[in-house]
Amino acid sequence: MRRATVRVALFVVVLAVLWGLWEGYRWLWIHEGWTWPFRVDDTTMPHLADIFSALWGSASPGGVGPRLITVLGKGALFTAKEAAAGFALGALVGFTLGVFLAQFRLLQRGLLPWVVASQTVPILVVAPMVVVWANPKLPSGLQDWGAVALIAAYLTFFPVTVNTIRGLQSVDRRALELMRSYAAGEWRILWKLRFPASLPYIFAALKVSATASVVGALIGELPSSIPNGLGAQIINFSQYYSTEPRGLWATNVIAAALGISFFLVIVLVEKLVVRRAPENLV
Amino acid sequence: MSVVKVAGVTKQFGQTTALQGIELEITEREFVSLIGPSGCGKSTLLRIVADLIEPSAGTVAVNGKPARQARTDRDYGIVFQDPVLYDWRTVAKNVALPLEMARWPRQKRNERVREMLELVELQGFESHRPWQLSGGMQQRVSIARALSFEPPLLLMDEPFGALDEMTRERMNMELLKIWEASGSTIVFVTHSIAEAVFLSTRVVVMSPRPGRISEVIPIDLPRPRLATTREEPRFFELVTRVREALHLGHDLDRAVPPAQEATA
Amino acid sequence: MSSQAPVAVQPVPRGGLGRMVGRRTVDWLPALLVGVGIVALWQGLIVWTHAQQFLLPKPTSIASAFWTDKHELWSAGWYTFQEALGGFVLGSGLAILLALVLARWRPLGTALLPYAVAANAIPIIAFAPITNQWFGGGLTKSSKIAIAAILCFFPVLVNTLRGLTSVRPQDLELMRSYAAGNVEVFRRVRIPTSLPFMFTGLKVATVLAMIGAVVGEYFGGALNAIGVLILSRSRVFQFNEAWAGVLVVCLFGLALYIAVAALERAVLRWVPSTSD
Numbered sequence: 001m002r003r004a005t006v007r008v009a010l011f012v013v014v015l016a017v018l019w020g021l022w023e024g025y026r027w028l029w030i031h032e033g034w035t036w037p038f039r040v041d042d043t044t045m046p047h048l049a050d051i052f053s054a055l056w057g058s059a060s061p062g063g064v065g066p067r068l069i070t071v072l073g074k075g076a077l078f079t080a081k082e083a084a085a086g087f088a089l090g091a092l093v094g095f096t097l098g099v100f101l102a103q104f105r106l107l108q109r110g111l112l113p114w115v116v117a118s119q120t121v122p123i124l125v126v127a128p129m130v131v132v133w134a135n136p137k138l139p140s141g142l143q144d145w146g147a148v149a150l151i152a153a154y155l156t157f158f159p160v161t162v163n164t165i166r167g168l169q170s171v172d173r174r175a176l177e178l179m180r181s182y183a184a185g186e187w188r189i190l191w192k193l194r195f196p197a198s199l200p201y202i203f204a205a206l207k208v209s210a211t212a213s214v215v216g217a218l219i220g221e222l223p224s225s226i227p228n229g230l231g232a233q234i235i236n237f238s239q240y241y242s243t244e245p246r247g248l249w250a251t252n253v254i255a256a257a258l259g260i261s262f263f264l265v266i267v268l269v270e271k272l273v274v275r276r277a278p279e280n281l282v
Numbered sequence: 283m284s285v286v287k288v289a290g291v292t293k294q295f296g297q298t299t300a301l302q303g304i305e306l307e308i309t310e311r312e313f314v315s316l317i318g319p320s321g322c323g324k325s326t327l328l329r330i331v332a333d334l335i336e337p338s339a340g341t342v343a344v345n346g347k348p349a350r351q352a353r354t355d356r357d358y359g360i361v362f363q364d365p366v367l368y369d370w371r372t373v374a375k376n377v378a379l380p381l382e383m384a385r386w387p388r389q390k391r392n393e394r395v396r397e398m399l400e401l402v403e404l405q406g407f408e409s410h411r412p413w414q415l416s417g418g419m420q421q422r423v424s425i426a427r428a429l430s431f432e433p434p435l436l437l438m439d440e441p442f443g444a445l446d447e448m449t450r451e452r453m454n455m456e457l458l459k460i461w462e463a464s465g466s467t468i469v470f471v472t473h474s475i476a477e478a479v480f481l482s483t484r485v486v487v488m489s490p491r492p493g494r495i496s497e498v499i500p501i502d503l504p505r506p507r508l509a510t511t512r513e514e515p516r517f518f519e520l521v522t523r524v525r526e527a528l529h530l531g532h533d534l535d536r537a538v539p540p541a542q543e544a545t546a
Numbered sequence: 547m548s549s550q551a552p553v554a555v556q557p558v559p560r561g562g563l564g565r566m567v568g569r570r571t572v573d574w575l576p577a578l579l580v581g582v583g584i585v586a587l588w589q590g591l592i593v594w595t596h597a598q599q600f601l602l603p604k605p606t607s608i609a610s611a612f613w614t615d616k617h618e619l620w621s622a623g624w625y626t627f628q629e630a631l632g633g634f635v636l637g638s639g640l641a642i643l644l645a646l647v648l649a650r651w652r653p654l655g656t657a658l659l660p661y662a663v664a665a666n667a668i669p670i671i672a673f674a675p676i677t678n679q680w681f682g683g684g685l686t687k688s689s690k691i692a693i694a695a696i697l698c699f700f701p702v703l704v705n706t707l708r709g710l711t712s713v714r715p716q717d718l719e720l721m722r723s724y725a726a727g728n729v730e731v732f733r734r735v736r737i738p739t740s741l742p743f744m745f746t747g748l749k750v751a752t753v754l755a756m757i758g759a760v761v762g763e764y765f766g767g768a769l770n771a772i773g774v775l776i777l778s779r780s781r782v783f784q785f786n787e788a789w790a791g792v793l794v795v796c797l798f799g800l801a802l803y804i805a806v807a808a809l810e811r812a813v814l815r816w817v818p819s820t821s822d
Contacts (some may be wrong), residue, residue: 010657014658014661037680037681037688037692038680038681038688043679044679044680106576109573109576109577110576110577110579110580111577111580112577113574113577114577114580114581114584116803117796117800119753119799120753120756120795120796120799120800120803121792121795121796122756122757122760122773122776122792122795122796122799123757124757124760124761124764124773125760125764125773125776125777125780125788125791125792125795126792128780129601129602129780129785129788132601133601133602207667210667211666211667211668211669214669215669215671218669218671218672219671219757219761222761222764223764223777230672234672234675237675238675238676238678238679238765241675241676241679242679245679248675248676249676251672252672252673252676255668255669255672256668256669258669259667259668259669260664260667260668262667263663263664263667264667332723334719334722334723353722353723353725354725355725356724356725358723359723360720360723362716362719362720364716366716366717366719366720368717368734368735368738369816369817370738370741370816371816379724379734380724383724383726383730383734411816
């Protein structure tokens with residue numbers, strides 16, 4: 001009970017300190033007229049209070065239409081759909097690939113360097129080509145957002161593959177010898193020993209991937225001219241930034257909330273699945 | 283002159299009393315073993331002497347100084363149950379660690395490391411990594427490290443616990459040789475009766491719940507002690523004495539009805 | 547496969563990916579063969595099926611576009627690479643400094659770690675248009691360095707802080723027996739322990755730095771930057787040239803990754819299973 005109180009108090013204090021740092025930095029730079037690394041004014045760094053109050057204001061500059069938070073919330077849900085689908089696909093592919101690469105060492109040597117290299121592909125510039133290529137092949141229910149999910153999956157699978165391999169190979173030699181003494185076959189050892197042992201590793205990767213899938217969905221939306229997601233809002237508000245900077249900041253706030261929610265869902269699932277997970281892996 | 287003087291030491295961990303009313307005085311050039319069943323607080327007592335943990339009550343003096351002062355003056359070397367070697371240092375560098383911290387000049391340091399590795403018979407392993415050595419070799423590195431700066435007091439917490447019987451007996455002989463050559467005082471935690479009797483000038487028998495000293499048995503076996511010492515009738519007599527003292531402590535413990543134990 | 551199974555129980559590759567990927571030249575042979583295989587398959591598929599060439603051209607077409615434009619592509623890639631490298635150094639450096647400060651006042655570090663982890667879950671890439679605005683519309687390198695630095699900051703912070711605080715208690719006990727001061731504990735125990743963790747973060751950061759620079763360029767960048775160049779080519783349907791640009795980004799990104807992985811291997815010689 002006391003612990004919970006301390007936690008809540010700490011949370012409030014951290015938020016207050018961050019708030020103070022932001023406003024303090026703003027005040028100092030404006031007051032002293034410092035321009036390094038950049039000029040501080042209401043456009044480059046709006047008051048935090050203004051950013052949050054903008055969420056309850058109107059979405060369009062004219063002052064009519066729905067509240068900004070409604071518009072951004074809808075966008076966030078759409079992006080979340082893409083990210084979730086991409087996450088599921090990427091995690092599945094990543095895990096399967098990891099199992100195969102861990103079981104077959106030669107395959108690992110041949111493919112793993114390319115798995116690493118795959119992440120250096122600038123997906124932002126590839127995204128429009130993927131959308132154009134995938135759309136005709138996708139059923140009508142998956143048009144557009146399905147293609148973005150593919151891009152999200154591309155960023156998702158990598159950490160899962162790497163950590164699945166690492167986890168499956170992390171098994172203690174003695175535990176393995178015990179399984180051998182039971183004359184267990186490779187696949188049985190995989191299921192009974194290697195897989196449970198790798199769960200903390202896999203969850204550590206899933207937490208990284210949860211965010212990666214949101215990043216992938218956003219990056220996929222940006223150049224694909226898909227109007228429903230947060231990506232479109234980012235483009236929209238970045239065009240009006242010099243007159244209305246709070247919109248872009250507010251969009252970032254919502255995107256941050258989306259990323260953190262994805263992360264927290266995985267943390268929650270992990271708590272349910274891996275009760276013995278070392279705390280260090282959170 | 284007393285090297286270690288423990289007076290009225292009590293240690294509580296939350297509700298449990300790990301040590302109660304410990305009185306112990308160890309004089310120069312003694313080899314004192316602390317023996318007792320698991321949970322009797324022998325390691326805790328050693329850590330209190332080392333000032334790695336603080337007693338809840340009572341005082342500890344080392345070399346006539348408070349334990350904290352003795353630690354800052356680097357008056358003791360310690361060997362843990364695990365070798366506690368740093369993976370990122372070579373064997374030689376691990377031995378040199380306390381010397382580096384005491385700011386010895388490089389030349390003198392290298393010389394001493396060579397001597398120490400010779401002493402524990404690990405010449406040629408200078409540039410190995412700890413994980414490339416067997417458990418026994420690792421523990422010898424750890425002993426070389428503790429001895430390297432010639433501390434007047436050596437604290438050893440079940441240093442040979444993880445070794446096989448053969449290695450253990452050899453290490454016992456080596457330790458006695460080192461002790462006789464260096465003129466240091468040793469406090470040695472073990473749960474092997476034979477080891478305690480073979481090595482010590484005195485054996486301190488402890489009993490659990492709460493941890494306390496139940497008996498102190500002087501060991502009058504002749505020195506130097508040899509492999510044949512273990513076969514002498516007097517050796518067996520002393521082993522029997524220690525064993526009986528241990529069981530007495532244990533039986534007393536058993537005699538306490540569970541209900542009372544819970545309130546203790 | 548079961549006859550070779552004991553191979554799979556070698557010590558965990560603690561040093562990470564660089565080590566899993568292989569350490570001797572001969573270890574790279576299967577990868578090389580797979581690479582050649584992929585390119586051949588790709589070429590073959592397009593030739594045989596007459597796939598939509600305009601989207602995914604043949605490797606040979608990309609290669610020839612690469613050759614024709616090589617000077618322009620390299621200089622554009624180099625320009626973007628400088629942005630990414632600047633951001634990587636700045637962001638990682640600040641993160642390591644902050645991690646050291648937070649680990650020095652450990653209760654503070656432990657209390658703030660969850661917040662750093664949460665911040666690491668934020669899709670910071672959405673911030674790119676803002677850093678562009680900070681630095682006058684994004685035609686400067688500074689704006690891309692800024693977004694790359696912010697992207698690199700959190701993974702390096704989280705991993706380094708975790709490394710600095712996950713020291714084995716017995717290692718600290720030994721230091722205490724030597725009456726070691728805080729600086730010595732850091733120098734001799736915390737920092738060496740944290741290095742494998744830190745490099746994990748740094749390798750993630752190399753990839754993020756390139757992503758940051760390219761995404762930053764999407765929201766407005768100099769005409770001689772590779773991200774801008776790729777987009778302008780693909781807008782006029784010059785897909786050969788666009789893919790050649792993608793290849794250049796990959797090569798620069800890989801170079802940064804390999805440099806950090808090589809540094810890791812040089813620094814972490816002591817990690818078990820490296821030098822056997």
